[in-house]
Amino acid sequence: EIVLTQSPGTLSLSPGERATLSCRASQRVSSNFLAWYHQKPGQAPRLLIYGTSSRATGIPERFSGSGSGTDFTLTISGLEPEDFAVYYCHHYDSSPMFTFGPGTKLE
Amino acid sequence: QVQLQESGPGLVKPSETLSLTCTVSGASITRDYWSWIRQSPGRGLEWIGQIFYSGVTNYNPSLKSRVTMSADASKNQFSLKLTSLTAADTAVYYCARDCYDTSGRPYFDYWGRGTLVNV
Numbered sequence: 001e002i003v004l005t006q007s008p009g010t011l012s013l014s015p016g017e018r019a020t021l022s023c024r025a026s027q028r029v030s031s032n033f034l035a036w037y038h039q040k041p042g043q044a045p046r047l048l049i050y051g052t053s054s055r056a057t058g059i060p061e062r063f064s065g066s067g068s069g070t071d072f073t074l075t076i077s078g079l080e081p082e083d084f085a086v087y088y089c090h091h092y093d094s095s096p097m098f099t100f101g102p103g104t105k106l107e
Numbered sequence: 108q109v110q111l112q113e114s115g116p117g118l119v120k121p122s123e124t125l126s127l128t129c130t131v132s133g134a135s136i137t138r139d140y141w142s143w144i145r146q147s148p149g150r151g152l153e154w155i156g157q158i159f160y161s162g163v164t165n166y167n168p169s170l171k172s173r174v175t176m177s178a179d180a181s182k183n184q185f186s187l188k189l190t191s192l193t194a195a196d197t198a199v200y201y202c203a204r205d206c207y208d209t210s211g212r213p214y215f216d217y218w219g220r221g222t223l224v225n226v
Binding site for chain 1: 142144151152153157165167201203208210211212213214215216218219221
């Protein structure tokens with residue numbers, strides 16, 4: 001089973017700054033199968049990025065994803081107040097099995 | 108607009124069986140796979156399993172022995188049963204739609220609001 005690790009655990013930034021969030025897989029994974037979500041208190045997770053770098057419908061261009069192999073990154077350029085949330089990376093394998101990372105709190 | 112709504116008891120006793128239903132509107136469950144996912148402070152987000160309306164299911168191996176999913180296309184609903192509950196099953200339970208784009212890339216694009224289940 002693939003284990004996802006996210007860093008940092010908490011990221012403290014201000015509106016307008018750039019956020020870089022990391023997701024590391026315990027073994028090489030296909031870039032097709034890595035996604036990112038964010039979650040605000042009391043809400044369900046919301047899809048941001050799938051297939052490592054494809055933005056979901058309605059997601060602003062300030063959100064971008066990159067990476068390959070075991071290391072993946074979510075970048076938010078120019079933080080808006082509504083971006084402060086917990087961010088999760090997510091992996092699918094063809095077993096099928098879906099795995100989530102532990103999350104990065106962006107505050 | 109696709110909407111999902113979980114329903115079921117908020118409190119279940121240890122050793123009993125949890126039954127939850129997800130009612131889908133704005134989309135037919137005869138398309139796509141549909142998943143149950145739970146979230147707790149100790150375990151984070153945990154995928155429980157998925158179902159296709161025809162009855163094809165796939166479960167998380169760690170829960171497989173206790174999970175049964177079913178679907179009712181006539182009601183546009185799918186359901187979860189989780190047996191032999193313990194305190195470790197206390198969580199917010201979400202239902203979600205599994206999408207696979209034309210390249211086979213998967214994602215959960217619509218989620219219910221979640222329902223808190225205390226054991």
